[in-house]
Amino acid sequence: MFEEGSIISQLLVERLNYFIYVVLLLIGLWAMIAKNNLIKKLIGMSIFQTAIILFYVSIGVKEGATIPIYLPEHDPHGSHASAEHNDTTASGPQVLEASKVSGYTNPLPHVLMLTAIVVGVATLGLALSICLRIYRGYGTVEEDDLLLKLEQEDSQNSGGFKKRRPRRRPSSAKAASGATRAASSEKSKSEKTGQGNRRSRSKSPAKKSQSSPASEGKKPARRRPRSKKPKEGDS
Amino acid sequence: MGLELFNTLILSLLVVVAILSLYIRDLVVSAVIFGIYSFLMCLLWAEMGAVDVAFTEATVGAGVSTVVLIATVFNLKRKAKD
Amino acid sequence: MKRVALIVVLLIGLLLAWAARDFPSWGDPHAPASSSPVSSHFISSTGVDTEVPNMVTAVLADYRGFDTMFETVVVFIAGLAVVSILRGGPRRRTRDREFVVDFEPDLIVTNTVRLIVPVIQIFAFYVLAHGHVSPGGGFQGGVAMGASFILIALSWDLKTALARFPLNRCFTVAALGIVIYAGIGLLSMFLGGEFLDYAHLARVFPVSPEMARYHAMLGVEIGVGFTVTAIMFALYASLSTDGRMRDGL
Numbered sequence: 117m118f119e120e121g122s123i124i125s126q127l128l129v130e131r132l133n134y135f136i137y138v139v140l141l142l143i144g145l146w147a148m149i150a151k152n153n154l155i156k157k158l159i160g161m162s163i164f165q166t167a168i169i170l171f172y173v174s175i176g177v178k179e180g181a182t183i184p185i186y187l188p189e190h191d192p193h194g195s196h197a198s199a200e201h202n203d204t205t206a207s208g209p210q211v212l213e214a215s216k217v218s219g220y221t222n223p224l225p226h227v228l229m230l231t232a233i234v235v236g237v238a239t240l241g242l243a244l245s246i247c248l249r250i251y252r253g254y255g256t257v258e259e260d261d262l263l264l265k266l267e268q269e270d271s272q273n274s275g276g277f278k279k280r281r282p283r284r285r286p287s288s289a290k291a292a293s294g295a296t297r298a299a300s301s302e303k304s305k306s307e308k309t310g311q312g313n314r315r316s317r318s319k320s321p322a323k324k325s326q327s328s329p330a331s332e333g334k335k336p337a338r339r340r341p342r343s344k345k346p347k348e349g350d351s
Numbered sequence: 352m353g354l355e356l357f358n359t360l361i362l363s364l365l366v367v368v369a370i371l372s373l374y375i376r377d378l379v380v381s382a383v384i385f386g387i388y389s390f391l392m393c394l395l396w397a398e399m400g401a402v403d404v405a406f407t408e409a410t411v412g413a414g415v416s417t418v419v420l421i422a423t424v425f426n427l428k429r430k431a432k433d
Numbered sequence: 434m435k436r437v438a439l440i441v442v443l444l445i446g447l448l449l450a451w452a453a454r455d456f457p458s459w460g461d462p463h464a465p466a467s468s469s470p471v472s473s474h475f476i477s478s479t480g481v482d483t484e485v486p487n488m489v490t491a492v493l494a495d496y497r498g499f500d501t502m503f504e505t506v507v508v509f510i511a512g513l514a515v516v517s518i519l520r521g522g523p524r525r526r527t528r529d530r531e532f533v534v535d536f537e538p539d540l541i542v543t544n545t546v547r548l549i550v551p552v553i554q555i556f557a558f559y560v561l562a563h564g565h566v567s568p569g570g571g572f573q574g575g576v577a578m579g580a581s582f583i584l585i586a587l588s589w590d591l592k593t594a595l596a597r598f599p600l601n602r603c604f605t606v607a608a609l610g611i612v613i614y615a616g617i618g619l620l621s622m623f624l625g626g627e628f629l630d631y632a633h634l635a636r637v638f639p640v641s642p643e644m645a646r647y648h649a650m651l652g653v654e655i656g657v658g659f660t661v662t663a664i665m666f667a668l669y670a671s672l673s674t675d676g677r678m679r680d681g682l
Contacts, residue, residue, distance in 0.1 A: 134453040136362040142446045143369045150438040153431035155378050155424060159385055163369050166392050166412065173401045178467050179460035183400045184476070185567070186486040212477040218462045221400040222472045223488040227497060229404050230489070231504045234572055234661070237411050237419075238511035241668045244423040245515040248675055249522065251427050258432050355459075402568040403489045406560075410576040415665050418583060422673035 133174060140167035154247050154257040158240065165236045169229045176222035184223040190216065354398065361395050376431050378424040386417035483646045485565045493570065494650040498629045501571075501653070502614050505660050509607050512664035516600065519676030538589045546588040553581040561658045562651065571654035575661030582666040591674060600670065603663040610659030617652050 128135060144167055147160025190212060251257050254265050368391060372384040389412030397405040457464035466472075475492050485491040493501055561574025586594035618629040626633035631649035632642040640648065 130458060131453055131456060132359060133362065133459055134456050135450060136366060138446060138449045138453055139366055140369060141449065142442050143366070143373070145445065146438060146442045147373045149442070150435045151373065152433045153378070155420075155427070156373055156381070156431060159372055159381060159420075162385065162416070163372075163388065166389070166408075169404070170392060170395065173396055173404055174399060174459075175457075175464065175466045176401075176472075177399050177460050178462045181400065181462075183402050183568075184488040185402075186480060186488070190480065191486055211481050214473070214477075217473050217476045218467075220476050220488070222467050223475055223492055224469075224472045225466070226401050226404050226489045227492045229401075230407055230493060230570075230572060231500060233404070233407050233411055234504060235507055237416050238508050238664075240416055241419055241515050241672065242511050242518075244419060244672055245518045248423060248426055248672065249518055252522065252524070252675070257427055403487075403570065403573075406568050406573045407576075410573055410580065414580050415576055415583070415669070418580075418587075419669055419672055422669060425673065426675050 134171075137167055137171045137174070140170070143167075152259050154250070154259065155244075157259075158243050158247070161243070162236065162240060165232070169232055169236075172225050172229050172232075176225040178218060178221055181219055181221045184221050184226065357398060358395070361391055361398075365391050365395070376433070378427070378429055378431055379421055381431075382417055382420040382424060385420065386413050389413040389416065482643065483650070484643045485647055485650065487565055487567065487570075489568075490564045490570045490650065490654070494653050495631065495646055498618070498653060501657065502611075502618070502629070505611055505614060505657050508664050509611060509660055512607060512667045513604070515668055516604075516671050516676075519671045542588045546584055550581050550584060553584070554578055557581065558658075561654055564654060565647065565650065571657030572661055574654075575658035576665055578658065579662040579665030579669075582662075583669045586666075586669065586673075591670060594666075595670065598663075598666055600667060603667040603670075607660045607663035607667075610656040610661075610663070613656030613659065614653050617649055617656070621649070 141164060144160045144162075144164030147163065148157050151157050151160060247257055250262070254262055256262060256265070365388065368384060368388045372381050372388060375381050375384065389408060393405045393409040393413065396402075396408065457466075462468065475488060475496065479485060479488045479491045483491050483495055485495075557574045557577035559574075560569040560577060561571055564570030564574070582594055582598055585597065617631070617634075620637075621630050621633045622628045624633040624636050631646040633645075634649055635642040635645040638645060638648070
């Protein structure tokens with residue numbers, strides 16, 4: 117299995133570099149999928165990006181070639197280099213012939229990967245700001261805790277759709293009585309407006325402590341004046 | 352021959368550092384090890400002849416990216432669960 | 434879920450490793466990427482067309498200047514998005530950080546940084562301006578200059594750095610960078626060429642068309658440097674204080 121030209125020998129001996137690039141890509145990809153912490157996922161994303169950039173840059177490598185900056189004898193401002201060459205080459209810029217071209221590394225992958233690196237850091241900054249925002253809203257950046265909290269929030273929201281809110285505000289009954297009369301005429305209306313009315317009516321008189329994401333989401337409903345509710349139910 | 356050995360050594364070190372950065376639970380340490388990863392990449396590209404890319408990775412990856420990652424982790428919990 | 438992820442990743446790895454057998458061997462000069470006519474044209478004609486020794490800068494700022502302009506715009510938009518995501522929204526009512534970094538600026542650190550930061554900024558501008566001849570260019574110099582401001586924020590506190598480079602000035606400078614870049618392109622369009630065709634600037638300035646491309650590349654790199662400097666600092670300032678801009682790191 118380890119003889120010349122077989123698969124293992126091809127991968128591990130001749131093209132070892134490409135094999136390690138594949139391994140780095142897999143590490144980054146696995147971290148993005150399987151890690152629990154959001155910051156670890158972002159580190160995995162960065163590992164993935166830099167591994168791809170490494171692959172791209174390495175396919176432009178030429179054996180025995182120098183960096184893609186003109187050597188002094190091919191320098192376009194060739195005044196100081198042509199002192200010893202003034203019989204064969206002209207001073208000043210000229211098109212490089214093909215034999216000299218293979219002495220320079222290919223500059224095109226470098227250019228594309230410069231853009232990729234800078235865009236990668238911009239993406240990382242943006243993703244980190246979203247992580248901070250998630251932490252501000254939910255208090256955690258672990259994925260399983262986040263999923264639990266989102267499910268709880270969803271069940272609270274959807275529970276408010278289906279079940280009726282208990283009316284236990286005797287002290288604020290006067291303030292709510294006008295709204296109750298106006299809203300009770302719309303109990304037969306569609307569920308959505310009924311839910312909106314129930315929410316806004318249940319919030320405005322008393323300071324009921326609902327779950328904070330639900331209350332945040334319903335803030336615009338609070339500011340609607342009461343008189344608009346029948347019109348809204350009719351439309 | 353020497354260059355290939357150098358390449359292989361740095362690449363294997365890269366794999367080790369990448370795995371380590373994801374395995375450690377303390378997020379600040381993880382960010383610093385990510386900085387090591389960026390530096391090793393920069394070295395690899397400088398050896399391959401991509402000097403502009405190496406310069407950019409040295410400033411952007413090992414400079415700004417690592418600092419921004421640590422600055423963000425200071426606002427979160429420092430210990431990851433896994 | 435983790436096991437499924439591992440199996441999927443290993444399958445993709447096998448696929449990639451199978452495909453890796455077809456790659457050209459390391460450093461082959463006759464590989465398709467190395468012997469393509471586009472890169473050969475870039476290598477051979479950069480000296481004639483633009484008189485810039487650094488091929489990467491020439492390709493980045495002249496032959497593919499359109500990509501670089503939109504990359505600068507992407508960096509600008511990312512900075513805008515970070516500041517706007519972190520600025521608004523509800524604040525945490527509980528204690529904000531797990532550990533509060535509370536210290537006096539250290540004497541040795543501040544005096545050393547006081548000596549070093551001007552040198553860093555001069556070096557950053559050197560890298561930007563010398564990018565035609567040596568490795569460097571707009572991005573590298575811009576990031577180094579932005580890093581000098583981050584260094585000020587790290588050794589004193591963020592307030593000191595924000596007093597020198599407040600956030601609205603950051604965005605003004607960043608937008609100015611894009612205006613410079615697009616302005617040079619539009620100027621060459623008004624002079625009769627295409628967008629970002631710098632050779633037509635030779636009609637206004639008393640230089641040859643090749644040197645016009647040389648100098649326009651410098652202008653374009655300065656624009657890129659402005660934007661990248663401002664956005665790197667704005668990114669750090671927003672992320673380290675969670676949008677509040679009050680406490681330092």
